[in-house]
Amino acid sequence: MTHPIxxxxxxxxxxxxxRNLHLSFPDRAHKPLLxxxxxxxxxxxxxxxxxxxxxxxxxxxxxxxxxxxxxxLVRLLDPDSGQVLFDGQDIGSLxxxxxxxxxxxxQMIFQDPMSSLNPRHxxxxxxxxxxxxxxxxxxxxxxxxALGKVGLPPEFAERYPHELSGGQRQRVGIARxxxxxxxxxxxxxxxxxxxxxxxxxxxxxxxxxxxDMGLTIAFxxxxxxxxxxxxxxxxxxxxxVIVDQGPVQTVFDAPQSNITKSLLxxxxxxxxxEDWWAETESF
Amino acid sequence: MADVLTKPFRRRAxxxxxxxWLPLVWIAVxxxxxLFAPFIAPHDPLAxxxxxxxxxxxxxxxxxxxxxxxTDSLGRxxxxxxxxxxxxxxxxxxxxxxxxxxxxxxxxxIAGFYGGWPDRIISRLVDIWMAFPPVLFAVLLVAVMGTxxxxxxxxxxxxxxxRFARVIRAETMVQARMxxxxxxxxxxxxxxxxxxxxxxxxxxxxxxxxxxxxxxxAVIVEAILSFVNLSISSDDPTWGSMIxxxxxxxxxxxxxxxxxxxxxxxxxxxxxxxxxxxKQHFDPVHK
Numbered sequence: 077m078t079h080p081i082x083x084x085x086x087x088x089x090x091x092x093x094x095r096n097l098h099l100s101f102p103d104r105a106h107k108p109l110l111x112x113x114x115x116x117x118x119x120x121x122x123x124x125x126x127x128x129x130x131x132x133x134x135x136x137x138x139x140x141x142x143x144x145x146x147x148x149l150v151r152l153l154d155p156d157s158g159q160v161l162f163d164g165q166d167i168g169s170l171x172x173x174x175x176x177x178x179x180x181x182x183q184m185i186f187q188d189p190m191s192s193l194n195p196r197h198x199x200x201x202x203x204x205x206x207x208x209x210x211x212x213x214x215x216x217x218x219x220x221x222a223l224g225k226v227g228l229p230p231e232f233a234e235r236y237p238h239e240l241s242g243g244q245r246q247r248v249g250i251a252r253x254x255x256x257x258x259x260x261x262x263x264x265x266x267x268x269x270x271x272x273x274x275x276x277x278x279x280x281x282x283x284x285x286x287x288d289m290g291l292t293i294a295f296x297x298x299x300x301x302x303x304x305x306x307x308x309x310x311x312x313x314x315x316x317v318i319v320d321q322g323p324v325q326t327v328f329d330a331p332q333s334n335i336t337k338s339l340l341x342x343x344x345x346x347x348x349x350e351d352w353w354a355e356t357e358s359f
Numbered sequence: 360m361a362d363v364l365t366k367p368f369r370r371r372a373x374x375x376x377x378x379x380w381l382p383l384v385w386i387a388v389x390x391x392x393x394l395f396a397p398f399i400a401p402h403d404p405l406a407x408x409x410x411x412x413x414x415x416x417x418x419x420x421x422x423x424x425x426x427x428x429x430t431d432s433l434g435r436x437x438x439x440x441x442x443x444x445x446x447x448x449x450x451x452x453x454x455x456x457x458x459x460x461x462x463x464x465x466x467x468x469i470a471g472f473y474g475g476w477p478d479r480i481i482s483r484l485v486d487i488w489m490a491f492p493p494v495l496f497a498v499l500l501v502a503v504m505g506t507x508x509x510x511x512x513x514x515x516x517x518x519x520x521x522r523f524a525r526v527i528r529a530e531t532m533v534q535a536r537m538x539x540x541x542x543x544x545x546x547x548x549x550x551x552x553x554x555x556x557x558x559x560x561x562x563x564x565x566x567x568x569x570x571x572x573x574x575x576x577a578v579i580v581e582a583i584l585s586f587v588n589l590s591i592s593s594d595d596p597t598w599g600s601m602i603x604x605x606x607x608x609x610x611x612x613x614x615x616x617x618x619x620x621x622x623x624x625x626x627x628x629x630x631x632x633x634x635x636x637x638k639q640h641f642d643p644v645h646k
Contacts, residue, residue, distance in 0.1 A: 176547050176549075184541075184542070191537045191538040192537075192542045206546030206547055249542075252542070256546075
C-alpha cells in the first residue's frame, strides 16, 4: 500500500472495496510526433470502502477526479490498475460480457437528464427496457409503478423527455435506476442542473428512496451543503487523491485538510456578519 | 408540487408545414402519373406520326386537339411521353436511392459508432472513392456493364453511397457521445442493440432527409445518362432523352424541351425540399 489512509470510513460492512486504484488518460495535446502521448494521471492510488446501505458523498473541485472515480465504480471506465471489489468480486478487470449480468446492480443517475434520456423514446420505454433485459417485468404497469415511486403521475409514461421539466426528467432518471432494484446507485452531480426548489425535491426523494429500499449510493457533488443534507459519509478528493474522509459530521466539524476547509468555507451560510450587525445596531 | 405535476399537458398547435405538403402534392401527382400511365396517357408514347410532327401545345395556334403539350419531331405526343417518363424516373430514383441509402448509412453507422479500425477502413474507402470524378465513373461503369436501367441504378448506388456514409458517420459520432448511450450500457444493452435501438432512431431523420435528396439526385443522374444516351434505348420515353431530343429543335419547337425540363426541375426540387420537411416533421423536439 503506497497510501496509508485507512480505507474504513464506518463500522458498516463495505459493498465496494477499492484498493490502490490508478487511472490515467493519454494527453493528446502534448503528443510527440513519434511515440505515444504522455499520460495524465487522474486517479493516483485511491483506496476506499463504500459502506453498504449508506449514502457516501464524493466531493471535490472540478478536475479532482470525482466523476472519473464514479464512472469506474459502474465500469463505464476501465481502471489502469488496482482492485474494485464489488461484494467481494473484482469488477475492475471484467470485460463487457462478464459485466452485463452485474450491471443490474450497478445503476447510475446522470448529471444531464436531457441527454441521458433518449429523446426519441417515451418515458415508459426508457424505464421498462432495462427491466425487460434483466427479466424483471417491463410492462406498462411496471413503468407506472416506477413513476409512482418518484412522485410522477401515470400519464407521464406516454410522454417524451422534451415534454418534461428538468426536475421531472431527473425523476425519470431516478425511476429508471430504481426500477431494476439495484444494490448500488451512482448519482453523478444529479442536481447541479436544477433550480433550487427542484434540487431540494429531488434530494429529498433520493434520500427517502435510499432509506426505504436500503440502497447504497455514491453521491458525487461539488457542493458540500448538498452532501451535508443527504449523505452519511463523505470522501474529499483532490487531484486524484483522497484528502479527507469519514462520517459527514466528523469531517464537517474537524476537517483534516485545507481542501476540505476551503470547500466548507464556500458554503453560503444564513449567518449575519457581526461587524455589519454592529454597524446597523448603532443607527 | 402535485399541481405542477398534474397540470394538463397541451401539445402546441403546429402550423401547416408547406415544406412538407407542397412537395408531397407534386410527388403524389408524378407518382399517380407513373402508376396509372396506361390509363391517363392520351396517346401511345411510342406511336410516331410524321404528319403530326412538332405540333405546338393546345393553347397555341396550329395545335391539334388531343395533343395537349404538342408533339416532337417524330410526331410523338409530349404529354404521353412525359407521363411514361415519370415511370422510369420514379422507378430508378426509388430503387437506386434506397439501395444507396441502405448501403451508405449502414457503413456510416458502423464507422461512427464503433470507431477504431472499422472506422479507419470505411473512412479511407470513402476518401479513395471520392477521388474518382463521379460522372466519368458513371460513364465508365455503364460502358462496362452495358446500357440499361440496371446499370443506371448500379452507377448511382456505387457512386453516391459515400454521401450517406460521410454524413451518417458524423451524425452517429455526435449521438454516440450522448449520455443516453452510456445509460443504455448501464441498463445492460449490448453494443449492437444500442446502435439499432438507441442511436438509429436519432439518426433516422437525417437518413430520411438524405434519402429524399438522393431520390432527387437519382432523377437527375438518370436524366443525364439518358441525355448522353447511356440509359435505356432512346425510343423509350425518359425525361432526359426528351430534353436531349428537344435541344435540337429548341428554336422552333421549344415545348419538346421545356415541359420535361420543368417536370424534372419540380420533381428534383420537391424531393430535396421534402427531405427537409420530413426531418422537421419527425423531430419530436420541434414538433
